[in-house]
Amino acid sequence: MDTMLEYPIIYQSVCFACILFGTYILCKTWSKINTQKNDKEEIAEIGDENIIKQGFRMNAVPENVDIIVIGSGIAGLTVASIMAQEGKKVLLLEQHDVIGGNTHTFKEKGFDFETGLHYIGGRIGKKTSNLRKHFDCITKNGVEWEKMDDVYDLVIIRDGENCEQYPMHSDVKILKKTLISSFFEEEKAIHEYFNMIKKARIGITILFLLKCIPYPWIQKIIHKLARPFLSIFDETTEQVLSKLTTNKKLIGILTYLYGDYLEVPSRSSFGIQALVSDHYMGGGYFPIGGPSMIARTVVPIIEKSKGKAFVRAPVSSILINEENKAIGVVVKGHHIFSRIVVSAISSTITYKYLIPQTHQHLVQSHLKIIESPELASDTCYMSMFVGLQGDSDELNLPKRNLWIFPSWNHDENMKKFRNDYSEDFPGIFISFSSAKDPTYHTTYPKKSVASIITLGFYEHVEDYKDKRVKHRGDAYNQLKDQWKERMLEIFLKEFPNLKDKIVYVDNGTAITNDFYLGTYHGAACGLAHTPERFRQVEILLPTSPIKNLYLSGQDMLTCGVSAGLMSGFMTSYAISPTLIFKYPKRN
Ligand SMILES: Cc1cc2nc3c(=O)[nH]c(=O)nc-3n(C[C@H](O)[C@H](O)[C@H](O)COP(=O)(O)OP(=O)(O)OC[C@H]3O[C@@H](n4cnc5c(N)ncnc54)[C@H](O)[C@@H]3O)c2cc1C
Known part of the structure; x- marks a missing residue:
């Protein structure tokens, strides 16, 4: 014992390694038994565009819903898919007019634009990669992935006329x-x-793994050991x-x-x-058929289990009974009941706005931490969507992204732009999804799209937040136009050949994200990824202080489509701990 106290780190490490190894062996054996049972390859059903755009109608809500999932981003889709595969009747509710959250795409003037999935890594092109197994599990093998160029990111510093380039190679x-x-x-x-x-x-x-442990006391012990x-x-x-x-x-x-x-x-x-x-x-990958393929393969799985996925279904409140148990939600004044509620949206919005006043005291300690300056974020993306006449070959569009910075000092770049938004953009990202998706031109011949994204701050546009979308007034439009022109200038500096090919341009700001993606203060990546955030293991969990209310999404683990997916698995394990032995199952 004395020796253990003398070498606490070694002792902790050995204990922890034993627990981890034991759990790993147990999981592997169990999942082998399970996959042998499910050895038949399941074929994905791919829904059409309409299946991900079904408007909310109270009379179409199924009876005796088992699980309500709020928010249809990758996390919500993951929980919904797993629960439906478990035979549960799932009701997926999305406030926007299409299912998918950041993985949704939208059509405008005959173009299809992606929004929050420009590329994924994790060697997802390999069927055997861990990430791919998780994706295949929720889509039942419905999504294939196209590798980008070997140089998937080209990093550029443009300081006046000086230009330096650094290619990021997948090898x-x-x-x-x-x-x-x-x-x-x-x-x-x-x-x-x-x-x-x-x-x-x-x-x-x-x-x-720590966040997957369903029992808080075990989690606390393991958290200490794992420090x-x-x-x-x-x-x-x-x-x-x-x-x-x-x-x-x-x-x-x-x-x-x-x-x-x-x-x-x-x-x-x-x-x-x-x-x-x-x-x-290992490189970047893009979903063949576009990011909306994810939702188009998951919704049929939900429906097969007699569930439904509705758009234009904003949840305004979570129903909680006197025993402090979540029992349903309110949508457009309708009360819908279920055994379990999963909120796969911003944790700040969930605790601050969806928990009724009568039960706010239960979440105050969580909210205090989430809203602290160390965890709160008001940094956003400002996206610009460009429609081009011509296909990728004709326009010579690359299957790689460009990252352009005014200097290598990212802190300084951000600080300058925050203080004065007429300063250089802190960074610009350019990507052509029509070049990355080999099927784009079959569906949209002679058309190409570019996404141009920069970073921004909520405070720059906060004054316009309460005005109606598309009617926010001249001052807001001028500000947006000013940013649009400057972003276009940077874009055309890299691709001067596209000047006469542009037929459509539109751009958004932090408050656009709040409207379409339900973000809080434009924070596109959710809570700030600071050291303090990662210390809050016991707060940022799929379980909540309210019984039968679970959380999922980018605030639980980290931002990113892959992390959102993993958070969906985590939440499913929290709802039913034995699922950790069953999912991801090999389809
Ligand atoms: C511009 C941009 C580019 C990105 N690019 C990439 C990339 O290339 N690769 C990558 O891995 N990651 C990227 N990300 C990050 C990634 O998209 C997100 O981290 C991830 O998709 C978050 O998933 P989520 O399920 O947690 O939430 P979301 O995708 O945000 O989904 C939440 C959903 O909940 C809905 N909702 C909110 N409130 C309510 C309510 N009250 N009732 C009903 N519905 C509600 C929202 O409308 C939304 O659809 C990008 C993000 C952005 C914004």
């Missing part, structure tokens, strides 16, 4: 070599960085990287993906930086 060895050839004096730091990213995988897996493995989340990206190198430009390049999680290096947890960087090593 990690080539990627390392390219970086070392540009920073040969930093070879050691680069190797160390890649090693740290690899090691971080353990911490990320542990965080996921040494979770240390990657404790420091900021800047703190960790400045121990490796003093080369600011190298740090800027290694952290170019901060735009994916919307937190600058001085504030982001190194855990999220490691997770996102690791995610794309």
